[in-house]
Amino acid sequence: xxxIGIFGVGHxxxxxxxxxxxxxxxxxxxxxxxxxxxxxxxxxxxNLRRFNSPQELLQQVDMVDxxxxxxxxxxxxxxxxxQGKHVFVEKPLANSMQEAKAIxxxxxxxxxxxxxxxxxxxxxxxxxxxxxxxNPMFIEVHRLAQFxxxxxxxxxxxxxxxxxxxxxLSLVNSDVKNIYASGVxxxxxxxxxxxxxxxxxxxxxxxxxxxxxxxxxxxxxRLFQKDTYIGIDFLEKKTEIIKLKDDTDADVFSFEIxxxxxxxxxxxxxxEIKNSNAIKAELSAFKNAIINNTPTQVSEIDGYLALEVAxxxxxxxxxxxxxxxxxx
Numbered sequence: 001x002x003x004i005g006i007f008g009v010g011h012x013x014x015x016x017x018x019x020x021x022x023x024x025x026x027x028x029x030x031x032x033x034x035x036x037x038x039x040x041x042x043x044x045x046x047n048l049r050r051f052n053s054p055q056e057l058l059q060q061v062d063m064v065d066x067x068x069x070x071x072x073x074x075x076x077x078x079x080x081x082x083q084g085k086h087v088f089v090e091k092p093l094a095n096s097m098q099e100a101k102a103i104x105x106x107x108x109x110x111x112x113x114x115x116x117x118x119x120x121x122x123x124x125x126x127x128x129x130x131x132x133x134x135n136p137m138f139i140e141v142h143r144l145a146q147f148x149x150x151x152x153x154x155x156x157x158x159x160x161x162x163x164x165x166x167x168x169l170s171l172v173n174s175d176v177k178n179i180y181a182s183g184v185x186x187x188x189x190x191x192x193x194x195x196x197x198x199x200x201x202x203x204x205x206x207x208x209x210x211x212x213x214x215x216x217x218x219x220x221x222r223l224f225q226k227d228t229y230i231g232i233d234f235l236e237k238k239t240e241i242i243k244l245k246d247d248t249d250a251d252v253f254s255f256e257i258x259x260x261x262x263x264x265x266x267x268x269x270x271x272e273i274k275n276s277n278a279i280k281a282e283l284s285a286f287k288n289a290i291i292n293n294t295p296t297q298v299s300e301i302d303g304y305l306a307l308e309v310a311x312x313x314x315x316x317x318x319x320x321x322x323x324x325x326x327x328x
Contacts, residue, residue: 002287005061006031007054007076008068009042012090016067017046019280026287032057033068058083063113063290065283066090070154074099081106081114088286090117091166092158093303097311100304107300115286115296116303118166120219122281125232126167128239128271134171138224139206141168144214147187155190156183157310157317161210164221165313166298166306171223174202176309181316186213196313241269 002025009017009031020028030049033039039050051057058064058079063086066076073094080087081103093116094100107114120126141164176198183194193211200206219234227244244264282298289296 002026002063002290003029003061005029005051005057005064007033007057007064007066007072009033009038010035010067013038013067014042015279016065016283017042017048019277019283020065021046022280023284023287025291029060030057054079058085061085063087063286067117070158071095074103077103077114078106081110081112084110084112086113086286086290088115088117088283089303091119091303092154092162092307092310093300094307097308100307104300104304113286113290113296114300115282115289116298116300116306117282118163118298118302118306119278119282120163120167120234121170121298122276122278122285123234123237124273124276124278125234125237125239128273129230129232129241132228132230132241134223134225134230135173136171136223136225137204139168139171139204140222140224141206141208141210142218142220143208143210144216144218145212146215146217147192147213155314156192156194156210156212157313158307160212161194161196161208161313162306162310164208164210165309166302167221168198168206168208169305169309170302172200172202172204172206174200174204176312177201179309179312179316181313182320183317191314191317194313194317198309237273237275239271239273241271243267243269 004020004026006013006017006020006028013033017028020026028048030051031042032051032054042048043050054076064080066073066087066089068076070092073089077087077089094103143160143164145160178199180197181194183191186192192213196208198206198208217235221232221234223230229242231240244266285297288294
């Protein structure tokens, strides 16, 4: 039985507590959170022990789940890794690239497991395309959210867009060539809305738009590759796959179109989406990686690479805004 300690039981942390309670081969030793209101709610609902310090909790666990604000990630990761504890840490991996690099080096030296909480990798709508050979050449992403003061200590890039950066980097088997970005701060002191174009060495282009000041929610990604279009709705848990000249079956709608090269068959499929809890799925995957001594599905390297691109985007936005200010 793996013993786990949870750091941070705020809004997201409570979802983690509930998920861990449903996962076999794991027992929650307790949690650390300096916020009395958060702590009292979790104690009353789950009858868990509250520890007075991170050090005290670390002494009694095999692994930790860090759901604290990003500016606390490095300190908590460092303490846990140096004591040989396996670490699950919410995205983004760290507050800076210097911290992220140090975490990656510590994980390698300590030979512990680390997983970063890029939860969209476990979204059932995304998992529905796992069996499809993917080589996207154009990607379009929209991630829109209504304004919520929670989480605004970081930019929309690190708050929302980093989910899609991670997904795109996992899909495109190529290095980033160029990044173009623009963004503006509307409700906070950091960018609240941003548009980004990422060009890869293999010719793939990804356009991303993220906003946390939208009137409606949206989390969609569209993939275009030779003879195939794939649309994924992360929010509604729906996936659509449109192919040219594919074998048809009972679950696929097909029709003919006339082209300059003759008649072509178009097939439209909506794969079955299994209803699942993505947070529970990612935590279970982390647990399994520890028990089976296998690589984690979203490693510290994945977290580092997503954060690296996010910071490049932030730098591009900053430079662009400086140029605009000078021209005015």
